[in-house]
Every structure is written in structure tokens, then in C-alpha cells.
Amino acid sequence: MSSDISVKVGSVELKSPIILASGTCNFGHELSEYYDLSILGGLSSKGLTIKPRVGNEGVRVAETAAGMLNSVGLQNPGVDYFIEHDLDYMDSLGCGRIINVAGHSFDDYVAMIEKLDPHKDKIDALEINLSCPNVKAGCMSIGSDPEQIKLIVSALRERTDLPLWIKLTPNVTDIKTMALAAQEGGADAVVLINTLLGMAVDIRTRRPVLRNNTGGYSGPAVKPVAIRMVSECYQVLDIPIIGCGGISNYEDVLEFMIAGASAVEIGTASLVHPTCPVDITEDLKKWSEVSGESLSSLTGTLKLW
Ligand code: SIN
Numbered sequence: 514m515s516s517d518i519s520v521k522v523g524s525v526e527l528k529s530p531i532i533l534a535s536g537t538c539n540f541g542h543e544l545s546e547y548y549d550l551s552i553l554g555g556l557s558s559k560g561l562t563i564k565p566r567v568g569n570e571g572v573r574v575a576e577t578a579a580g581m582l583n584s585v586g587l588q589n590p591g592v593d594y595f596i597e598h599d600l601d602y603m604d605s606l607g608c609g610r611i612i613n614v615a616g617h618s619f620d621d622y623v624a625m626i627e628k629l630d631p632h633k634d635k636i637d638a639l640e641i642n643l644s645c646p647n648v649k650a651g652c653m654s655i656g657s658d659p660e661q662i663k664l665i666v667s668a669l670r671e672r673t674d675l676p677l678w679i680k681l682t683p684n685v686t687d688i689k690t691m692a693l694a695a696q697e698g699g700a701d702a703v704v705l706i707n708t709l710l711g712m713a714v715d716i717r718t719r720r721p722v723l724r725n726n727t728g729g730y731s732g733p734a735v736k737p738v739a740i741r742m743v744s745e746c747y748q749v750l751d752i753p754i755i756g757c758g759g760i761s762n763y764e765d766v767l768e769f770m771i772a773g774a775s776a777v778e779i780g781t782a783s784l785v786h787p788t789c790p791v792d793i794t795e796d797l798k799k800w801s802e803v804s805g806e807s808l809s810s811l812t813g814t815l816k817l818w
Pocket of ligand 1: 536560583584585586587588642644645646647648707708729
């Protein structure tokens, strides 16, 4: 008996559905000391911006009962430094090379694409981050407005042939409207979901635990929200979905795929157990071997009541 865990996200072929989520693996250097990252379907870089950013003041990360809050604030070395120092390294890893692109304005996103497009031979997809909840301007506010989503995505579509995966925020009333706007703009896929806006309070100081007051909530507690959004969007979209939110074992991956995901991203779980993607990959292979089903055949097989 053999197993087949390869998947396709539009034109992008991945050896496994597992992608490391942006912001939880930097550019791969640190995690590659723990395991061979070539087993992965892909790795999504830390969100990059035109200029380097030091990020928000600490405290920036807080554990909660069923997840984690972060308000990192897009700390990154800037796209020029990344291209010069880290892109070749990501290219050498032997897994899908996904570059997460963040910005504060329309012009930022356009400028980022103009910087990255000449390096298309080392990039499998651009993950356009319209969803970071931790910066004052742009990102999540752009991703909460369907007109702006469509405007930006179509401007990027005109400037690159690289697959555009649009990472959307769950902090909206109707995620379908946002996903459809991305599709109308010419997106190749949507990534659902980025973090939920949250807050934790220190009862002694009566101040928010995070210095930024609020942060993005991730981890097991957000999984049902993410699955619901994947399922809702699968019913209306023609483009593929990459599911993300609280995945920590192979059954979570199956759940996301049945709901409509073509691939998935793992983030918070890999901060807790850095090698969990290895175990999940092995378990997915075993599942495919024993069931006789290819993983990709699961996508969207949910039978709604
Ligand atoms: C951050 O850097 O604040 C998190 C990035 C994101 O949520 O997109």
C-alpha cells in the first residue's frame, strides 16, 4: 500500500499540505536545526515590508488558557535585506517558498511586488497579508474593506504572474465578501484565517497584558472559527483555500480539508512543539496508506446537513 499526501493549490504543486505559517518560522534558519524542512509542503516567510521594522514594544506575546496572543508588529529586516540575505536560503530548503508580503498602503504593496517579482524563479507564491491586526495603518484595515481588497489584488495581478495567495482577517462580519473580492481582483487562492483580535488583562495592574493593548489570538480555540470560514468560502469561491487556525494534529488537517481547504498552515502548534509538523506528516501518510485515499481527494467533501 502506498500513500499520497501531495496537493495542488491552483498551479502550485506541494509534496504535502503542510505549510509553516508566516511569523512562526521566520525564514527557516532556526527550525532547520530541529528537522529537515524539505518534508514540508512549504514555508511562509515572516511578513515583509518595504522598510525594516523593529516591531511593537514588549510585552508582545502572551499565553492564554487555550491559545496565544501576539502583537509582534511585523518585525522584519525589510524586503531588500531579505532578498540579499535570506531568499537564497529559503530557496535551498527544498519545500514550497511562500513569501508573505505586508504593507501599510496601496503603494507599499505595489512596491513590494516590484521588488520581489524579478526573483520569481525562487518564489512559489506571494502570500499577500491583508490581515495583520497589530499595526496602526493598512493591513487589517485594508483587508476589512472589499473594495480595497479588490483594488490592491487587481493592481498586484497586473504586475506579476506569480501566484497571489491573499491572507484574510477573520475580524469581519462576512468573510465571504472579502474572499470574493480577492477572487474578483485576480487572486489565485485565499488563506483563511489570520488571528482574531483579542485582549488579556493583568488583574493586579489592571492593564492589558500586551503593551499594544490588543493582539492577534491563535491556537486550538480558534479552530472552529477557521473551519466555519473555510466551509463558508468553499461554497462560494472558484479559487482554492489554504486553511489556517489552531491545527495541532493530523485530524485537524483532515477536518480543514474536508471543510474545503486544499492545503493548511501550522503556526502556534509549532511554537509549542517545533517538530510537530514531522509527526503530522507521518500521521497523514499513515492515514492515506490505511484509507487508500489520496489526501487531495478530501478537499470539500463535507456533507452539510
Ligand atoms: C505581527 O507581526 O504582528 C503578526 C503578523 C500577522 O498577524 O500577520
